[in-house]
Every structure is written in structure tokens, then in C-alpha cells.
Amino acid sequence: MSGIARRARLAALLAGALTVVLGLSPAQADHRPDQIVLPGAHSAEGITAGTGTTFYAGELFTGNIYRGDVRTRTASTFITAPKGRMALGLRLDRPHHLLFAAGGFTGQAYVYDSVTGAPVKAYQLTTGTSVINDVAVTSKGAWFTDSSQAKLYFIPISRGGTLGAVRTLQLHGPAAVLKSGFNNNGIQASADGHTLVVAHTNSAVLNTVDPVSGASATITGVSVPNVDGILLQGRTVYAVQNFSNKVTEWRLSEGLSSGRLLETITSPKFEVPTTVARFGDHLAVVNAKFDTGFPPKASQYEVTIVDR
Incomplete structure (x- = not known):
């Protein structure tokens, strides 16, 4: 042969x-189709993996949450949010079946039961000008970014799943840089929860943040113009670069102080992607379609499935 x-x-x-x-x-x-339509959605922004092949995706300007399946390529409305809510970044706390949603311009964060969809709690993280943009979950709680203030917000979760009072962490160093537009955006935590990785859109970098002191440092070698949501798995980071219409895969050093580019992932069906979830050898990427305006004016919103 x-x-x-x-x-x-x-x-x-x-x-x-x-x-x-x-x-x-x-x-x-x-x-199987390489896109999953979010039926009836008028906007989209966040996505997170659930259990198995399940995902949750958010409707930006209504706060509604969709639940879908990357295997069957289907999705449907799971949570119809109360009027006035928004949904940007999403993250699941699997042990306690809690789904966290970043509330954008409301300055709020929302917690839902990921099994039933029932509202659990709403938090007013801050007042004044703010964009609560993304969320990361650790074994101790949920961290939220604010794209307008040099702060992170933390909602503790007890071992039994009880939610505590919100705490504010003042940032220092490069993560505290504020410019017009969007600053801190996507956020993830190391497996042990001792380090946060935060995407800074205006600076086009990823920064590490100490969750105790708020001190930050730029991860050298990583350049990510238009960075939005990120996904950290071990020392691999997937960075969604929205108006660049691509997802870049980076390998970080053992101390998360530097990184090198592994792969650039593109698709003709990307239309200003914002966030990403991984399912084995596939990535599920949300199209926000901000190229149609803000608020966007597209007739359909979907999750695009690409190989990694």
C-alpha cells in the first residue's frame, strides 16, 4: 500500500x-451546519459551555439567555429576562448550577439557576458610568470586569452554593489604564484561582491581575488588537478579536508572564465575533454583528462552529 x-x-x-x-x-x-441560529434574537454577545455539549448564549440588549447544543446544532430561548436587563459575558458555576451574566451598561450582574432558568439574585455592582462586560468563575466566586472603571467586582460563593455580598477590587498597573472606549473586557482565572487574566481592548494586550492586591502586569509577546472575550484552558488562551474577525490561540509561559502565537482561526462566517467556548476540537463563537450598527441591526444572530 x-x-x-x-x-x-x-x-x-x-x-x-x-x-x-x-x-x-x-x-x-x-x-451538520456550521452555524446555530439563536431564534428570535435581536442581538448577541456572550457564550459559555454547559455540561456535555450544551452551551448558553446571551441576547445583549434584552438579557435573554439561550440554551443550545453543539452536537444537534440547535438552540432555543431558555431564560426570558425581566425588562431592563442586559447579557454580555456568561459563565457557569457547575458545582452549584449557577449561571452568571454580566449586565453591561446597567452596572449589574445576574445569577440564574442553570437547570431551571429561575432567577437567583441580581447585584448592583456599581453606579455611574460602567460597562460590566465579562465574568470568570473560580472555586470561591465570580469575577466581573468593568470596561469603564479600573475595578473588578467579586461575588463570593460558599461551598454550599450560598452567594455573598459583592466586593470591589481596585486595579493597579497596566490593567488600570483607562481610555475612551472599552478597556478591561474578557476575563478568565487560572485553575487554582490565584491569577486572573484580563483582556484590555484599548491596549490590545492581556494582563495578569493579582486577585488580592489588584496589581497587574502585561503578558509579553501577546498582541491582540480588538480583543474581546477570552478563554483560558491550562496555559492556552483563545482571544476573540471582534472587528478583526478572528480568534487567536496563544501558549503562555508557566508563570503566565509571556506568550507565543500558536494559531489564527478565521471563518468567512465570522461577523464581529465577541466570545468563545470550546467543545473538544471545536470552538463555538458568537457573532455580535456590531458592523451593522450599535445597537446592531442584523436580521439574525448565530453561533459559528469552527475547528481549532
Whole structure:
């Protein structure tokens, strides 16, 4: 058997194994759509992985939350939010079945039951000019960014799942830089919760932040113009660069002080993507379509599925 024939046979065997693992027929594996429509949505911004192949995605200007499945490529309205809410970044606390949503220009954060969709609690994180943009969950609580103030906000979660009073962390160093427009945006936490990684849109960088002191430092070697949401898994960071219409994958050093580019992921179906979730070898990326205006004026909003 020639080398080409052997490689072709191996590829076929791997494809067949993948359909078995995912529980799909070959036809499903070959012909599933690469976009999942959020039916009835008039805007979109945040996404987070749920359990298994489930995801949650937010409708920016209503605060409604969709629940979908990357395997079946379907989604439907899960939470109809009270009037006046918004939904930007989303994050799931799996042990306690709590879904956190960043409330954008309201200065608020919302917590929902991820199983039933019932509202659990609403927080007024700050007053005045603010954009509560994204959220990261650790074993001790949820951290929120503010794109207009040099602050992070923390909602503690007890071991039993009880939510505590909000605390404010004043930032210092490069994460405290404020310019016109959007500053601190996407946020993630290291596995041990001892370091936060925060995307700074105006500075086009990622910064580490000490969750105790608020001290920050720029991760060298990482340049991310138009950075929005980020996803940190181990020492790998996926950075969504909205108006650049791409997702970049970076490998960080052991101390998270520097990074190098691994891959640039693009798709003709990206239309100002804002946030990302990972499902095995696939990324689920939300199209916010801010190129149509603000508020956006597109007729449809969707999650795009791409290979990583």
C-alpha cells in the first residue's frame, strides 16, 4: 500500500471513530451546519459551555439567555429576562448550577439557576458610568470586569452554593489604564484561582491581575488588537478579536508572564465575533454583528462552529 493510500485509510478510520465517539452517523458528521441560529434574537454577545455539549448564549440588549447544543446544532430561548436587563459575558458555576451574566451598561450582574432558568439574585455592582462586560468563575466566586472603571467586582460563593455580598477590587498597573472606549473586557482565572487574566481592548494586550492586591502586569509577546472575550484552558488562551474577525490561540509561559502565537482561526462566517467556548476540537463563537450598527441591526444572530 502506498504512503498516500495509507494516509487516506487512516483519515477515514479516524473520521469513523469520531462519529462513534460523538454518537453521530457519518451523514450527520459530514453535513451538520456550521452555524446555530439563536431564534428570535435581536442581538448577541456572550457564550459559555454547559455540561456535555450544551452551551448558553446571551441576547445583549434584552438579557435573554439561550440554551443550545453543539452536537444537534440547535438552540432555543431558555431564560426570558425581566425588562431592563442586559447579557454580555456568561459563565457557569457547575458545582452549584449557577449561571452568571454580566449586565453591561446597567452596572449589574445576574445569577440564574442553570437547570431551571429561575432567577437567583441580581447585584448592583456599581453606579455611574460602567460597562460590566465579562465574568470568570473560580472555586470561591465570580469575577466581573468593568470596561469603564479600573475595578473588578467579586461575588463570593460558599461551598454550599450560598452567594455573598459583592466586593470591589481596585486595579493597579497596566490593567488600570483607562481610555475612551472599552478597556478591561474578557476575563478568565487560572485553575487554582490565584491569577486572573484580563483582556484590555484599548491596549490590545492581556494582563495578569493579582486577585488580592489588584496589581497587574502585561503578558509579553501577546498582541491582540480588538480583543474581546477570552478563554483560558491550562496555559492556552483563545482571544476573540471582534472587528478583526478572528480568534487567536496563544501558549503562555508557566508563570503566565509571556506568550507565543500558536494559531489564527478565521471563518468567512465570522461577523464581529465577541466570545468563545470550546467543545473538544471545536470552538463555538458568537457573532455580535456590531458592523451593522450599535445597537446592531442584523436580521439574525448565530453561533459559528469552527475547528481549532
